[in-house]
Amino acid sequence: MAKSESEQTWKDLEVGCIVTEPGSARQYESGTWRSQRPTYDFKKCIKCGLCQIFCPEGCIEPNKDKDGVFEADMYYCKGCGVCYRECPTRVITMVEEEEK
């Protein structure tokens, strides 16, 4: 796997920025666009999966480590809040993303 975009120097680039490996868009951290982030009260989650279906980024999956509740991957989550709006049991609250 090539270096991630944030590690690449100008010398690492292929001629004409040709992309030689498939799936390189996965390296793109769209999570940096976020101005709000979802927070979860997982006790209310009924695992209906509506948030996963509606997520325009496709970044929501059942989290195996948390008994299969649905959670966004913050590397890609843009903080649009569609999951917050669609969740029938109000698991999600959007909070301001603060600079670390």
Add this chain to the structure above:
Amino acid sequence: MTTRTGIEVSIAVADAVRLANADVIAAYPITPQTHIVEHLAELVANGELDAEYIPVESEHSAMSACLGSAAAGARTFTATSSQGLALMNEVLYVASGMRLPVIMAVANRALSAPLSIWADHSDMMSVRDTGWIQIVVENGQQAVDNIICAFRIAEDRRVLLPVMVHLDGFNLTHVIEPIVFPEQSDVDRFLPKSKYPLPLNPDRPVAMGSFAPPIIYTETKWAQEINIRNSKDVIISCWDEFGRTFGRQYHAVEKYHNDGAGVILMTMGSTGETASVAIDELRADGENIGQVRLRMWRPFPFEELRNAVNDAEVLIILDRAISYGGPGGPVASEVKSAFYNQVKKPKIVSFVGALGGRDITVSGFKNLIKRGIDIARTGSKNEYEIYGVRE
């Protein structure tokens, strides 16, 4: 034994493309470039050049077809002029950014309005920052030689950039000149088959022209800048090799009696030869005057220019384009920045003239030089003067 052939320069340029064995030509006719692509169409139709000729519906399409062709690893040529070059504009950036070695002859012509079909440099200046290598010639022989060199430069693994060869419309394209054509076998040796490193190939799929987010865009642009800067040495060594092989030597900055000259006139393009006659006559009258002619516009040869101007006290520059509301001619502003931080520098006098096909004759150049020396002595409240305008 070298034979000189009397031939129209446009036809000679097309013949140079044939000698270079281009694989694909995608072009749209526009005066004064038309004869180049017309003759290429004829060569392909007659089976004298084994190439794909793509007659497109516009220059934008011509350059777009050239991108695809070069990306597939084919040796690619096109030609245009003025409005056609302007219409290509957005695609030109793509060719250089994607490092595709397309070769283009540009018959320099004024941009509208008012409509003019005649020569000046407003078209080539409008594409100055597109990332193409830009080489300027002064006569037909130079056009033929530099078309052949352009393929070798563009396809060099260390360069891989598109190249424009600029020849002034009509003044060069439509005149008949005695041309020495290199032998096909010598050209074949000088110009080996193109080997683009990552061509479009179904067996080895790649993504070209992809998206670059802010985290990587600066790196891509710096890579491109370093790349075109470094191309200068490759271009110069290509000219050296051409000189050894064919006996005609080219330089980034051509010099004429510049050594020890107190006053130097700087030109670019076809006016250079007329100006040389004026220099000869002034020198015969005892004037200590020389000339430099810019061959390489991009990358700009800063070091070579400073060396050529050397200890001259006055440098008079003729531009064939205006940067409206700006500092004057584009060549002059480049030269001024080349000298700005130098301790020893000449007084730089900027003229704009020879616009839209207006001739400057030998006596015209003598007047221009005299006026330039006066301005250098007394100063001028203007950034530049326009030469030959009726007040």
